[in-house]
Ligand code: G
């Protein structure tokens with residue numbers, strides 16, 4: 363490779379297989395080394411995942427069975443990755459995956475996707491068993507610039523995760539010995555935190571360019587921990603999901619939201635939507651619907667514009683059951699928003715089959731959209747496609763006026779992002795929306 367490189371601003375390790383295909387480990391190392399050497403400046407870190415699979419059933423496997431199981435694991439793993447990801451096997455049940463240009467949240471989400479992907483039991487020779495996943499992630503260039511070291515760090519983190527239990531992700535620095543202890547501590551503290559009000563809910567207003575006022579808000583959970591300070595949902599939601607707390611957290615959010623609806627009503631603001639993120643793990647439990655039905659009745663939620671946000675991830679796996687449950691949710695008067703749209707695998711067929719009201723276009727499509735025609739084209743295509751199915755579009759993560767203008771040039775969409783409002787307590791939300799005359803009149807019309 364010559365030295366006059368005009369490499370893109372991201373670490374450019376690209377695999378051309380479809381979807382992700384497993385390559386030789388030596389080749390992966392070489393690709394990674396070349397990419398590190400040729401990198402000019404970064405726009406997002408690159409994540410190196412060290413993934414180990416484990417099952418107590420492994421000890422019972424002989425010859426062919428071993429190969430069959432590895433085949434199954436690889437098929438599943440590659441189906442969860444993107445075409446651009448690079449993946450290689452390092453030993454019997456371990457793999458290295460390289461994901462480019464992704465922020466920490468996105469890396470964490472990918473790790474979660476992998477863990478969720480392997481949460482279904484596996485069958486072999488008429489036996490049913492679970493394969494557990496331990497993941498360590500190191501990231502370039504923040505953590506280390508040397509390829510061997512990056513892989514070693516990821517492996518070390520994976521080992522810590524594996525030692526601490528099953529299906530755990532370790533993304534923090536290894537030199538932080540409190541990491542896993544802290545995760546465990548948070549997991550244990552979660553039930554009490556919910557009871558004593560440490561988990562609070564904030565609201566991020568959404569501005570409609572068409573109505574020229576705020577027409578809704580997304581509800582986001584925050585954990586204000588007395589020792590660790592603010593803990594982000596990306597950290598504690600997975601812990602809640604792992605420890606079976608997710609249903610009660612969602613119930614808690616819905617009850618909070620019903621109180622905020624009452625506050626809005628008192629201010630004469632009607633037709634203002636509040637969107638609650640619903641974890642797929644809660645949605646898919648057998649008690650989900652009865653719990654929801656009870657709450658709608660108890661809190662009179664059918665009077666309000668309640669929305670549920672579900673992630674694309676969930677559609678990917680359980681479509682038949684989901685279509686049914688989503689229809690039932692809608693019959694209760696709740697609208698459905700598809701969150702992080704564009705990052706997953708939603709097909710056009712799913713858009714037409716599912717009773718969706720809104721798609722929320724992921725922030726990654728909006729970042730720098732004014733300077734990237736390909737992103738403008740994508741958004742344009744999404745707007746046109748969703749129109750066919752009578753689905754609304756909310757654009758997430760608008761941070762600058764340029765981005766906002768570029769979005770508006772395509773269509774007068776509803777936008778959510780720091781440019782308009784940050785997540786804030788309900789009283790601040792109400793101050794914000796009542797300061798706009800149109801919002802007041804919306805209330806009066808109703
Ligand atoms: O995946 P979901 O859409 O539920 O995530 C919403 C998250 O995005 C929240 O944690 C919120 O704080 C964050 N967020 C909202 N608007 C912006 C924005 O304009 N920029 C960035 N970087 N994050 C945002």
Ligand code: MN
Pocket residue numbers: 580639671701
């Ligand atoms: Mn959301």
